[in-house]
Amino acid sequence: MTADVPHKTTTSRATDRRGDASPFALGLLLRRAHWRAAAVMAEALRPLGIELRHFAVLIVLVDRGPTVQRDLAMTTGSDKAGIMRVVDDLERRGLVVRKAVPGDRRARAVEITPQGVELFDAIHVAAEPLAGRLVAELGPGEPEQLADLLTRFAYPAGGEA
Incomplete structure (x- = not known):
């Protein structure tokens, strides 16, 4: 069975190369930018014995305070089993604790x-020299402009955060 797919020929096919004019170009560029940023972050985290998935949980906890596991899963884009493994890892290292929720x-x-806060701060110190590599090709004021554009893209006015 074939799907009803338009058979219009296009000269703009999705790639992740510079100058891609396809409707997917922005998404592909954001994916490539994410991979590059994640690689630099992973390099900063590696000597401290932590992975991006662990750091994502620490970020939420520093930002929001004590958080139930289901909310951690939703906020970090993890599933229930995955977030339990991450929290288990962090708890074994003494970086987080689980506490009962009153009324539930x-x-x-x-x-x-x-200790978790101490590691969180150490991660930022370790990342500082590496972060400059991400924006080394940008000119004066462009790193701030990029951050502003990405912030507005990620958090549209009136949208959900």
């Missing part, structure tokens, strides 16, 4: 420990 015997809130 089944829920557990995850809270960052002082």
Whole structure:
């Protein structure tokens, strides 16, 4: 069975090369930018014995305070089993603790420990020299402009954060 797909021939096919004019170009560029940024972040995290998935949870906990696991999963884009493994890893290292949620015997809130905050701060120190590599090709004021554009793209006015 064939789908009803328009058979219009186009000269603009999706690639991830410079100058791609396809409707997918922006998404592909953002994907490539994410891969590049993630590689630099992973390099900063590696000597500290932590992975991006762990750091994502620490970011949420520093930002929001104690957070139930289901909300951590949603916020970090993880699934229930994945977030449990990440929290288990962090708890074994003494970076987070699980605590009972008053009024809900089944829920557990995850809270960052002082050691977790210390590691979180150390990660930022370790990332500082590497972060400059991400924007090395940009001119004066362009890193700030890029951050502003990406912020407005990621958090549209009136949209969900």
